[in-house]
Amino acid sequence: MTTLFDRYQLGDLTLPNRVVMAPMTRARAAADGLATPSMATYYAQRATAGLIVTEGVQPSLIGQSNPGTPGLHTDEQVESWRPVTAAVHANGGRLFAQLMHGGRVSHPDTNGLQPIGPSAVPAAGEVFTPTGPQPAPMPRALETAEVPEHAQSYAEAGRRAVEAGFDGVELHGANGYLISQFLSSNANLRTDRYGGSVANRIRFAVEAVSATIDAIGAARTGIRLSPGATFWGVEETDVPELYTALLTELARLEPAYVHLEATTDEETLLDLRRAWPGTLIVNPVLPMGPKQAGRDDADHWLALGAELISFGRGFIANPDLVERLRNGHPIAPVDEATYYQGGDAGYLTYPAYQYTA
Template identity: 60%
Template sequence: MSLFEPVRHGRLDLPNRLVMAPMTRSRAGLDGVPTPSMATYYAQRASAGLILTEGTQPSPQGQGHPMTPGIHTDEQVAGWRAVTDAVHAAGGRIFLQIQHAGRVGHPSVHGLTPVAPSAVRADGQIFTPEGPKDLVEPRALTTAEVPDVVREFVRAAERGIEAGFDGVELHGAMGFLLHQFLAANSNRRTDAYGGPVENRIRFAVEVVEAVAAAIGADRVGLRISPGRELNDIAEGDSIALYTALLDALAPLGLAHLHLAASDDEELNDKIRANWPGTLVVNPLNSFPQPPADAGLENAERWLERGADLIAFGRGFLANPDLVARFRTGAPLNEINPEGLYGGGDEGYTDYPALAAPPLDPPAGPAGDPVA
């Protein structure tokens, strides 16, 4: 199996197995509308087998950091349509990642109290328009409100298809809302959504099932980060948790499961063994490391372990033509750390691509080059 061979993914035929991982870049307008620079940025990276966008909030209350895009207004849909048009014109394929931040938000960003499965504050800070601030205690969703949030995800997915996306990925990782319901330390509910594993997976399963029913399971992916404690998450028994989650989701026929690889290799192997469909793996923290092609080497090892697609974040961030660079062994651009979050086009759309190779001269009637 090669990174550079074509592969079927849901309704799509991908030209290679490299995926551009979702990365928050904070370049949207204050109203959450994607900008023309975002269209340029994603179109530059259209040689990826599949692009997964940055996390996009399904509602104002779902926003975490400032200047992140939404998908809950007509203006946001129109802004994303410019992005998908640009990517498709460049020959690419693109999924919208839908992310509800849950308790990883702040009233100074959206003027609302964050919501979560339980009123448990996450330890840590978040960047706001007024600088870094401690995370606040969220408001626990009532049982009656949970279906409303499920509908937010469904409507966001429908709007994503309206905006021209080839599908959506639901963000169930990194300590955001879906993950907060899964984890024992952030979910202390006593209703049908809390307590034992079969209850803690309920919200995630309901969201995935509802979105799949609305737009087609073969246009839906789910991202997970088992065993990772980002945003003050502690899952409890991760193997039991994800075994139950994958058993519930496997019959749906989703486009993919996106694994942000765990440091626990036994857990990674359990995920692969328990998932019958397409597995996207983001090795995390493997790129860039010396030597410069460590990310490529790690990707090839994951293909040998059973991954179907490999997601690169920082590699695509600094190398719009990462596929060509990996294919040819060309050197990689260094990341401009000052351009990671927010700002203008510097450190965003100004990373150089390789010079195009010269075209072969046209042949004359006898097959000889034309002078």
């Protein structure tokens, strides 16, 4: 029987266990989207994970969604990431950069640019800006001729990620951001080759993955998806058909993995497991939902056929989460007030488990 602590071969990487650190925004980057020494320490502290996936990293300036997030679209950003990847590797870890294009989930106060999206439909709710939450602005609908350059931005950022020392990249196709917006049936109202039918709505995701694989190789490219999720107001009216079609197309490209969030019912997720022949990472509970993933959730999905299990919040307060899961030690609670406040408090200040005599 497969356990959470068995080795797994992911492309050229030998993972010492099947625990994945899920991507989580922490808003600690320096000005101009630069990674920092504190970020190097943060990720290196968690290097016992089988695989770390970083916070969302913008592949272009217009792709920046939130203030305080890092980028991979300038030479200076590449240089700033080198100490981060070196620190993780020095501690024996493996690190993928999550490439996150916010699309319509952005604001001119954050990056100086009007957000773009598949259609002129604003996101629901308020977006984060340097001066606090503001209503999501109206995005500019991309012209058909512009769409490929945004798919290509993931590939360019992928090249920069490898140059910076990352082991690979994960395209953020989930949670209402740009790829998810194209998949959506209410954020995407296009009538060209990128909208309307399921075959057209999956096209942007497939082109982004294909371009990235062409740039850095299939073994270094993964994608995260959130079937049926409603983050930022996106809707998908045909979840099983949409994601089965997408996974069928992605299977031809043979990326390193698909990373599914538990954002739909288990029966649908199991159907998608059957539709996907490659490595599957499952985030076993709803991200940012009421429950935090634990050992039982991981064991459940390993038994259902997932190869790897991702944990989000557990890694924030438990840099030694793998060891705590292995030994049955208590999982320390996280201070939600420190998620995005900046600084090292609530970032580097969580200790490893303290043994008592």
